[in-house]
Amino acid sequence: MSGIEIILFSLAVLFVAATLASHLKWTAWWIRVTDFPRLQITISMLLIFILSLAFYRFNEAWQIIISSLLLLSIAYQVVKISRYTIFSPKQVVAYHGNDQEQSISLMVSNVLQTNRNSSELLKLVEELKPDLLLTVEANDWWEKQLSLIEKDYVHTIKKPLDNLYGMILYSKLELKDAQINYLIDDDIPSIEAQVRLRSGQLIQIYCLHPKPPFPTESDTSTERDGELLLVGKKIEKERTPALVFGDFNDVAWSKSTRMFQKVSQLLDPRIGRGFFNTFHAQHFLMRWPLDHIFHSSDFKLIKIKRLKSIGSDHFPMYISLHFEPTSKQLHEEPQADRQEEQEAKEKIRDADPKKYQQLAAPENGLGITPNR
Structure with a gap:
């Protein structure tokens, strides 16, 4: 490997790892902070990929593998953030009237x-x-x-x-x-x-x-x-x-x-x-x-x-x-499936077991089953 190849490879591994970490369910802070800079990570990986096209000869397996992982990671990140671009359908309809009362x-x-x-x-x-x-x-x-x-x-x-x-x-x-x-x-x-x-x-x-x-x-x-x-x-x-x-x-x-x-x-x-x-x-x-x-x-x-x-x-x-x-x-309201509902209950329980048990009381009607 040349010096520039080592640098590009190291950066690619770093950002691919950050992308993989953001997909994990682990709640540790050093995992969850990877959720935040998705746009910055995506742009960085795109620049690395462009530079890789210029400096790699693609005559070795590692070059093909890391470049493929970069492309997959870029695609994953784009899917995550694309909803917040003008290219995605608007979730909320615009109002064009002048009714101040409502x-x-x-x-x-x-x-x-x-x-x-x-x-x-x-x-x-x-x-x-x-x-x-x-x-x-x-x-x-x-x-x-x-x-x-x-x-x-x-x-x-x-x-x-x-x-x-x-x-x-x-x-x-x-x-x-x-x-x-x-x-x-x-x-x-x-x-x-x-x-x-x-x-x-x-x-x-x-x-x-x-x-x-x-x-x-x-x-x-x-x-x-x-x-x-x-x-x-x-x-x-x-x-x-x-x-x-x-x-x-x-x-x-x-x-x-x-x-x-x-x-x-x-x-x-x-x-x-x-x-x-x-x-x-x-x-x-x-x-x-x-x-x-x-x-x-x-x-x-x-x-x-x-x-x-x-x-x-x-x-x-x-x-x-x-x-x-x-x-x-x-409007189409977001809907949680059964697995997401269960995961939400588990997150509430992990955050505060006492609060979880209170919410599980039948009179609260929040659909939470108490621990047995």
Whole structure:
């Protein structure tokens, strides 16, 4: 092997291994982080393959084998991310009317607890005037800075924290039965409430920010996956109009988020429209979609947009939706098969066995069989 062949071979092995790792069900953080940079891995492998065509003579078996593995890995990655390109059919139908009574707009912003550029977020709020604003990583400093908007956002749910998991929801619309939950971890809050549209229609909302699989946070993705799927099972049971939004610390195309979507039967308005990468705002080459907004099939999409930087490591996301019950007939809801339903139950059990047993109680009706 020449020097360039050794380099190309080594890089090919690395990215093929990363592709294989992303396919595994193991929850260890060093496995699950391979879910995130699928686009970057795909582009890297494509460049390696092109260079291989230039420098390999393909007169040795290893050259043919590694190049074939590269092509297979590229194809696998493309299949995973292609749904989030304009070449894929849109999962959510667009709305072209002007009915404000049945519409709702919201903004999601991971503000970055140490960020002190609150004026940029305030400018966006003033410009877009969303009905709901969710801030995550909000602490007491951020609560004080954003108190300026409370004259317009008179309904709030606040849990500012200094552990990077504080959460504050501001709403112009009435909130009903609002509560702060700790679904898996005692120091990771989430918000559950009903929001009343101007028409009077009630919409169930869930705001989430679970821990990421990363050495400084969690050694595995178990807690994150369990929290997402707990909410998914509740939505599956209730079957009411619903919105789920926040920083999931997971990418849109991961197995965990796809399973959540199938269990909850919620739609992703990004499918067929784009990646809408929100993290990392300061690193152009290392970005992926971490901030999500899912909704039930009785909504149509008015607008979705990734917003400009506010000094955080996340870009904010904005979306406006129109509630239209008849649109259920226009949408194909994701469906979990029996194996995926069983896997979802196992993930909830692994995340919190006590919570799993509580959900298995007959009165909860979530279709979970208790351990015997």
